[in-house]
Amino acid sequence: MRKPLVAALFALAIAGAGAAPAVAAPVSAAPAAAEKADAKAASPKLQAVTLAGTVALSNCSGSVVRFPNSLDTAPALVLTNGHCLETGFPGPGEVIVNRASTRTFGLLNSAGTRVATLRASKIAYGTMTDTDAALYQLTTTYAAIRNSYGINALTVQDTHPTAGTAITVASGYWKRLYNCNIDGFVYRMKEGDWTWKDSVRYTSACNTIGGTSGSPVVDQATGKVVAVNNTGNEDGESCTVNNPCEVDASGNVTVRQGINYAQQTYQFPACFTTGNQLNLSASGCVLPKP
Template identity: 75%
Template structure:
């Protein structure tokens, strides 16, 4: 989570992107996810059929963004309107003012942060700007949601780019996914290996995290990358961390804790935070309402 980007660049230079250890990056560095595509991800998941394969969505860079230290994406929810102010999703640890502390929740914080908007080929075609941090936390999950100064309709009219839709249902183990890094302009493929009751890293604990299969290796710069379901094209999680050195529950070395308190360390395995619970917390006009029915995000 906190690996300096300079170290990640050195690792890339010495070992190559595919050999770099998986890890999520700091607010000053970011987290890059580098994933080698399995030969038959859908088949490996045991869910592929000819009919389902025919409906697989093409996943590219359109709608993703690059931050100064991380990756992200322009998102909408199932009930968002084209006239709503657009939103950008990234990690809590990518917040420009520093990591939110354990138990800290930030809402409606002024921000003028800029984002590089990418087209389908990964070319930066525009700069978008935040009007505020709508929500940010590293408690239970690891997310920052920025509200932009432009609406979805304005972005579509100016640049031909539509937002990515956040799924409002829990992801499924075995699902073939892609992690799309706007920072690195790279797309990496693997599967959802399973879910972690509690993922603990340093002072932070996250609930019901996504564990990738080993093909997804993350390095500095892909923190905040959308995790996209190949079959639906929807965002099901946001990339955030991985165990780099095999240490137990330390920064850059998250550990898995089950419901009985048993701890498992998986060196080289990487993780994301689910996003299905977010849509219930945003209502008409993409306004945050942490008291809305079904909203379970932590409150300030």
């Protein structure tokens, strides 16, 4: 998983000149060469993804999200990683639901300017089992956020994404956009004590760093969230913390140093009511349960 920021900076300091500096790229800065290549190859129909609706956490990134049937009057939700929770990493098999929280989030506009501080009322759902995701419920609604700041929530797609899709990983922490494609899907991904199912593997242009954990992965053609950024193999080790490995259905292990990953989010809409209340017993809800 992408380390909290302090650990990431420490690791870079130890690595020395051989490591890329973990510095924020201005929103207006020119993309890296690989990102330029992706942009040139992109279809003209693809839309530019901005930072509007993303949020900065104390150590991670996130985004204000809604589901296709969410009401404007429903309390808004923030999507991030389970390993970004202020309570620490959930253990294997642990699922957190409806736990009180007063965590704050810096809301960004399209230019990456912080326009508001949003506050949670609870952790609606959080886990690192099968997936690495968390959803905070806020003290304000989608309508109130839009009326006050002119920012709409990002919609979570309710269907499985496809390989080859052009995507943007939008980091509210760094105020930076990473553009690449979905390279494929991983049957099982193991990292330390955790195992995740059907993970998204990026092409190499999405060279995410510490602090990008929890960033929404946005389909450039639809503007919808298809996954949440969570990890990458940093050192070429196999199945250790910060060095996830891929495991296929036959048990074969593959290590891809420098490649980064996300967890799909299409499972979430079926588990929430139109008022954004969690219902793990709902028809079609397959999220892990406590």
